[in-house]
Amino acid sequence: MGQNSLALYSKKRRLGIIGAGLGGITAALYARMQGWDVEVYERQNVPGGKMHSAAVEGQIFDQGPTVLTWPSLIDALFASAGKRREDYLELLKVDPQYHHNFTDGTKIEITSEDTGNSLIAQGFTTKEEWGAYQSLAQRYWDETSKYFLSRPWRPFDLLRPRMAYAGWRLDAHRRYGAIIDTLFSNRYLRHIMKYKSIYLGSEAATAPAAFLTMPYLEEKMGIWQPVGGLGQVTRSLEKLGKEIGISFYYNMTLTTLNEVKGKWLSTFSHDNSITLESFDAVVYAGDVMALRSIFPASISSIPQSPRPSSSAIIWHIPTYTKNELPHHSVWYPENPEQELKTIVRTQSIGNSNHTVYVVHRGATEKGVQGLYVLIPLPPLSISFDSWSKNSSSNLWEYAYEVLKKRIKISDNIAPANEWIPIDFAHKQLSYRGTIFGLAADFWQSAFFRPYNRIKKGLYLVGAGTQPGGGVPLVQISASFAINLLNKDFPT
Numbered sequence: 001m002g003q004n005s006l007a008l009y010s011k012k013r014r015l016g017i018i019g020a021g022l023g024g025i026t027a028a029l030y031a032r033m034q035g036w037d038v039e040v041y042e043r044q045n046v047p048g049g050k051m052h053s054a055a056v057e058g059q060i061f062d063q064g065p066t067v068l069t070w071p072s073l074i075d076a077l078f079a080s081a082g083k084r085r086e087d088y089l090e091l092l093k094v095d096p097q098y099h100h101n102f103t104d105g106t107k108i109e110i111t112s113e114d115t116g117n118s119l120i121a122q123g124f125t126t127k128e129e130w131g132a133y134q135s136l137a138q139r140y141w142d143e144t145s146k147y148f149l150s151r152p153w154r155p156f157d158l159l160r161p162r163m164a165y166a167g168w169r170l171d172a173h174r175r176y177g178a179i180i181d182t183l184f185s186n187r188y189l190r191h192i193m194k195y196k197s198i199y200l201g202s203e204a205a206t207a208p209a210a211f212l213t214m215p216y217l218e219e220k221m222g223i224w225q226p227v228g229g230l231g232q233v234t235r236s237l238e239k240l241g242k243e244i245g246i247s248f249y250y251n252m253t254l255t256t257l258n259e260v261k262g263k264w265l266s267t268f269s270h271d272n273s274i275t276l277e278s279f280d281a282v283v284y285a286g287d288v289m290a291l292r293s294i295f296p297a298s299i300s301s302i303p304q305s306p307r308p309s310s311s312a313i314i315w316h317i318p319t320y321t322k323n324e325l326p327h328h329s330v331w332y333p334e335n336p337e338q339e340l341k342t343i344v345r346t347q348s349i350g351n352s353n354h355t356v357y358v359v360h361r362g363a364t365e366k367g368v369q370g371l372y373v374l375i376p377l378p379p380l381s382i383s384f385d386s387w388s389k390n391s392s393s394n395l396w397e398y399a400y401e402v403l404k405k406r407i408k409i410s411d412n413i414a415p416a417n418e419w420i421p422i423d424f425a426h427k428q429l430s431y432r433g434t435i436f437g438l439a440a441d442f443w444q445s446a447f448f449r450p451y452n453r454i455k456k457g458l459y460l461v462g463a464g465t466q467p468g469g470g471v472p473l474v475q476i477s478a479s480f481a482i483n484l485l486n487k488d489f490p491t
């Protein structure tokens with residue numbers, strides 16, 4: 001629906017959206033285009049949540065994800081408002097996507113174009129193996145998009161006969177790690193594929209087989225770098241939102257929510273004062289676990305003993321001025337399999353056995369300098385005491401060794417800025433400092449993940465809800481929530 005038709009469809013119903021992260025802004029746009037009067041409330045002073053970029057010593061750095069997958073979702077959002085994404089946001093294709101490096105000197109390059117043939121030419125797979133992977137991943141993709149990316153589900157939906165069929169097609173009884181072992185014989189390629197389960201906060205051994213669609217999507221749709229950083233995505237969506245009449249309020253933290261005679265009374269704290277607002281409906285797009293204290297009646301919809309996904313530490317190094325690194329290099333440790341187990345099972349920070357991601361935006365975007373360095377970590381313990389005052393310096397020492405010795409960076413590479421798990425917990429109210437919300441193991445996926453509607457008038461969006469964590473799924477969660485909202489409030 002174009003902007004001009006909004007007034008005609010206006011229902012004059014007031015919708016409050018909590019959180020101006022990707023999920024909240026996407027939900028706001030969908031709702032506005034359906035005629036709602038939409039107001040977005042955000043506790044920070046800028047939009048973006050985890051998908052935010054900020055200047056550090058004059059250079060723009062991402063503070064969360066560094067690449068965009070499935071960009072057609074963003075294009076479609078602009079198109080549904082009658083706009084062209086290109087007029088708001090420029091995307092550059094990242095190719096090669098990743099350089100993977102092992103301690104024995106093995107290097108694997110993942111290209112965007114012709115990925116399979118490139119891996120065959122590098123000697124890491126065969127035509128037969130790649131063909132079997134493609135056909136299985138395509139089948140999982142067909143089923144996943146038909147069932148799990150088109151609407152949310154409840155546990156009782158498992159009784160539907162077509163779910164049994166989908167489960168069979170998706171090998172619901174098998175796990176991602178076992179599928180990778182069957183498909184690929186090269187241990188390095190197997191590790192690269194399995195390590196992606198860190199995005200789910202689970203080990204490949206417990207992740208659903210359907211997770212194979214993730215590397216498949218990256219190969220089919222490519223990975224993209226927005227000019228100006230990932231924060232440009234949320235900023236451009238906020239700009240579009242303002243153009244079509246959405247109001248944004250910053251430095252406003254929702255502290256309580258009460259349903260009174262069909263209205264949602266919401267208390268916001270800001271600048272040492274309190275504001276009370278009344279909405280016809282509310283979309284909560286903050287971390288789902290934090291809703292338990294804001295609206296205690298939501299507790300039955302949210303896991304009592306949640307398993308959190310992983311966290312991370314990030315450094316920004318503006319002094320790296322050369323242009324000799326690829327966009328994305330991943331440096332695995334001596335014992336890569338053990339690292340994933342430590343993060344997921346023992347949830348300890350561990351000692352000197354970390355994967356180091358080094359992102360150099362300048363490889364894709366002219367004139368950009370600096371490095372973004374990330375080490376995946378376990379979530380914080382409930383009391384946060386798993387993070388000690390030495391944790392940061394020990395981890396930086398480790399990353400520094402990788403940068404100096406293995407990558408042979410000779411610049412002055414002291415970090416100018418650091419984000420630790422406690423920052424994700426305190427600044428974004430992210431449960432135990434996780435970066436992907438609830439872990440997406442079998443029992444916290446699909447039917448078992450928090451449904452996008454708590455009750456009439458209160459809806460959930462974001463990484464901790466259906467269909468799951470990560471940028472594209474968060475966008476889809478927004479469409480799930482707004483579809484449910486519109487069913488509850490027909491025109």
Ligand SMILES: Cc1cc2nc3c(=O)[nH]c(=O)nc-3n(C[C@H](O)[C@H](O)[C@H](O)COP(=O)(O)OP(=O)(O)OC[C@H]3O[C@@H](n4cnc5c(N)ncnc54)[C@H](O)[C@@H]3O)c2cc1C
Binds near residue numbers: 024287
């Ligand atoms: C370091 C890092 C790396 C990542 N890498 C990738 C990647 O490679 N690929 C990928 O797909 N995803 C990645 N992600 C995950 C991805 O960024 C997130 O899944 C996504 O951005 C989450 O969006 P969201 O809107 O659900 O939540 P958020 O971005 O967390 O937004 C929630 C917003 O709500 C606000 N809020 C919370 N509570 C309240 C309240 N009570 N009142 C008012 N406002 C409130 C918060 O301040 C925040 O702005 C990464 C994340 C991080 C941090």
